[in-house]
Amino acid sequence: MVEAPGRRAHADDTVRTCAFVVLWLSLLLVTYWWVADGGVQELGGWATGLTSLGRLTGLLAAVLLLAQVLLMARVPLLEAAYGQDRLARIHRLTGFTSFNLMLAHLVTITWGYAAGELGRTPATLWDLTVDYPGMLLAVAGTVCLCLTVVTSIKAARRRIRYESWHLLHLYAYLGVGLALPHQLWTGQDFLASTSRTVFWWTAWALTAAAILVFRIGMPVWRNARHRLRVTAVVRETDRIVSVYVEGRRLDRLQTEAGQFFSWRFLGRPGWTRANPYSLSAAPDGRSLRITVQEAGDGSAALGGVRPGTRVLVEGPYGRLSARARTTRRIALIGAGVGITPLRALAEGLDYAPGDAVLIQRYTDHQLFRNELQALHRDRGLSLLSLPGHRRGPGSWFGPGPGELDDLQALRHWIPDIAERDVYLCGPDAWTQLVKQTLDAAGLPAERLHLETFKW
Ligand SMILES: Cc1cc2nc3c(=O)[nH]c(=O)nc-3n(C[C@H](O)[C@H](O)[C@H](O)COP(=O)(O)OP(=O)(O)OC[C@H]3O[C@@H](n4cnc5c(N)ncnc54)[C@H](O)[C@@H]3O)c2cc1C
Numbered sequence: 001m002v003e004a005p006g007r008r009a010h011a012d013d014t015v016r017t018c019a020f021v022v023l024w025l026s027l028l029l030v031t032y033w034w035v036a037d038g039g040v041q042e043l044g045g046w047a048t049g050l051t052s053l054g055r056l057t058g059l060l061a062a063v064l065l066l067a068q069v070l071l072m073a074r075v076p077l078l079e080a081a082y083g084q085d086r087l088a089r090i091h092r093l094t095g096f097t098s099f100n101l102m103l104a105h106l107v108t109i110t111w112g113y114a115a116g117e118l119g120r121t122p123a124t125l126w127d128l129t130v131d132y133p134g135m136l137l138a139v140a141g142t143v144c145l146c147l148t149v150v151t152s153i154k155a156a157r158r159r160i161r162y163e164s165w166h167l168l169h170l171y172a173y174l175g176v177g178l179a180l181p182h183q184l185w186t187g188q189d190f191l192a193s194t195s196r197t198v199f200w201w202t203a204w205a206l207t208a209a210a211i212l213v214f215r216i217g218m219p220v221w222r223n224a225r226h227r228l229r230v231t232a233v234v235r236e237t238d239r240i241v242s243v244y245v246e247g248r249r250l251d252r253l254q255t256e257a258g259q260f261f262s263w264r265f266l267g268r269p270g271w272t273r274a275n276p277y278s279l280s281a282a283p284d285g286r287s288l289r290i291t292v293q294e295a296g297d298g299s300a301a302l303g304g305v306r307p308g309t310r311v312l313v314e315g316p317y318g319r320l321s322a323r324a325r326t327t328r329r330i331a332l333i334g335a336g337v338g339i340t341p342l343r344a345l346a347e348g349l350d351y352a353p354g355d356a357v358l359i360q361r362y363t364d365h366q367l368f369r370n371e372l373q374a375l376h377r378d379r380g381l382s383l384l385s386l387p388g389h390r391r392g393p394g395s396w397f398g399p400g401p402g403e404l405d406d407l408q409a410l411r412h413w414i415p416d417i418a419e420r421d422v423y424l425c426g427p428d429a430w431t432q433l434v435k436q437t438l439d440a441a442g443l444p445a446e447r448l449h450l451e452t453f454k455w
Contacts (some may be wrong), residue, residue, distance in 0.1 A: 008080075008323045009446075015081035023067055026203070030059040033196060047116035054109025057101045062183060062200075064098030065176055066207045073210040074218075074317070083319035085451060092152070095172075099149045106142065134182030141178030148172040163273050173211070180204060219314045226253055228311040230265070231287065233303065237365050240337065241303045242280065242291045245311055251285035256322055257348025258341045258423070260451075261315030263290065265305050270298055274314060278341035278425075278451075280368075282348030291367070293337040320423055322349055324449040329420045333434055335361035335396075338426030338453060343368045345423055346375050353380020357414055361386040361397055361426070384413055396433040406437045418442040421449065428454040 034056045042052035071078065071091040078087065107121075114124035129135045150156060151168045160168075183190050183200070190200050226247035234242045247253075255261075262274035275298045280291035294300040320341050330351060332342040339360055346358055358381055360366065366385060375381040388398030401409035410417055418441050424431055431452050438448060 006326045009326045012081040015077055026063050047112050050108045051112030054105050054112055058105035061098045061101035061105055064094045066203050068094040070207050074214040075210050084317050133185040137178045138182035141175040144171040144175030223312050230305055230307050230309040233305055239294045245288045255283050255316035257282035257344035258321035259316040259318045261313040264312040266310040279344045280340040282344050291340045320449050320451045325421050327421050329355045331414055331420045331422045332358040333424045335426030335430050339367055341425050346381050357382040359384045407440050410437050421447050424450045428452040
């Protein structure tokens with residue numbers, strides 16, 4: 001049965017609204033408890049004010065700390081509603097905010113306990129650390145979180161390999177876990193009433209359960225159930241291969257065209273590292289296909305993978321799929337190997353002849369040329385190829401439309417572009433240029449569905 005565009009997009013809207021409301025209500029609730037405990041009155045004195053501020057910032061930091069862990073717990077409802085690109089952006093924002101609040105908590109509460117005398121703060125910090133239950137663990141947790149945050153600052157992140165950054169980032173779990181005991185053993189705001197105890201234990205238990213179920217349990221269960229193996233590796237160009245995978249009961253693997261998985265190919269060096277690759281063909285219940293361009297060691301090794309190799313996956317992830325669709329007509333715009341999920345969408349989405357157009361940007365080699373021609377012939381997919389070197393750093397395509405600028409050219413090719421759902425995928429800088437043109441063309445933000453192949 002054909003799904004009405006917009007049904008799931010509306011449901012996702014509701015999930016996003018609920019998530020937003022739950023987060024803000026939690027922040028308001030802990031602030032209310034702080035006020036009810038006389039937090040505002042305590043602001044009247046210097047030392048009591050510092051301690052009071054320290055308590056408030058600690059409470060807010062704790063809520064945001066849990067929220068950011070939950071955002072990356074691969075909870076299917078959140079994954080579907082936000083998509084990983086957006087979740088990662090929100091995670092980054094809440095992460096830095098909770099970290100700053102945590103530092104403010106550390107400084108102000110210690111300063112307050114030192115009777116507001118800055119010179120006594122180091123000695124007080126030492127006393128608090130060794131005398132109070134759970135504080136030594138909290139300090140160790142803070143060090144872990146500092147490591148995570150420092151390596152996530154853009155300038156630092158660019159200097160380290162993805163795998164090293166990812167490994168260090170996992171220390172955040174340890175940091176959050178180590179911070180817990182001091183809250184429950186020494187924080188009066190956490191235990192002052194049954195409702196508070198219930199609130200905090202529920203929040204912690206739900207977050208821990210989400211991690212265990214969705215990051216560990218689900219992938220283990222899925223891989224045991226489907227037992228994926230490589231069936232063929234086909235070279236598309238000298239730097240791009242397609243890998244075909246089959247497994248048991250793949251009709252039960254709930255995935256759709258446009259989504260991606262994190263992949264591990266066993267039995268070769270580096271199998272412990274998972275790499276995200278999008279499906280390049282619509283899943284048919286029997287097999288999956290990815291198409292991968294060499295970018296580093298992991299992707300380059302795929303050309304040498306043998307049929308029969310066991311494959312572990314995590315996913316499916318991403319909302320570059322029918323789920324995000326709001327209207328009948330669509331435009332698919334992709335560059336380079338970013339065409340992979342769009343190729344799958346062109347096959348998997350439901351559309352009438354003439355309702356779907358695919359713009360493919362490439363320099364020399366047109367990936368999936370024959371397959372796209374077949375979709376043009378059989379499904380009425382309109383095709384527009386944009387080959388060659390880009391005509392300048394500010395433009396997202398090569399020579400072709402004469403004197404027209406990017407916006408004029410786009411409007412010339414697709415006059416109703418602002419009324420369509422646009423699925424966009426490619427390198428980050430390139431997608432940003434296309435996005436600017438789409439914004440200028442009047443495309444509403446909720447109609448743009450974007451994925452970049454960048455961490
Ligand atoms: C959602 C998504 C879907 C993707 N789909 C495809 C696809 O269909 N076809 C394709 O050719 N490429 C795809 N990529 C890019 C691909 O994941 C990277 O090129 C690949 O992981 C590089 O790994 P490597 O070990 O070969 O190189 P490395 O030398 O380890 O990395 C090269 C660069 O790739 C990126 N990268 C490495 N590992 C990861 C990771 N686990 N997560 C995110 N980025 C990483 C980093 O920017 C790194 O600088 C996708 C990326 C994302 C985020």
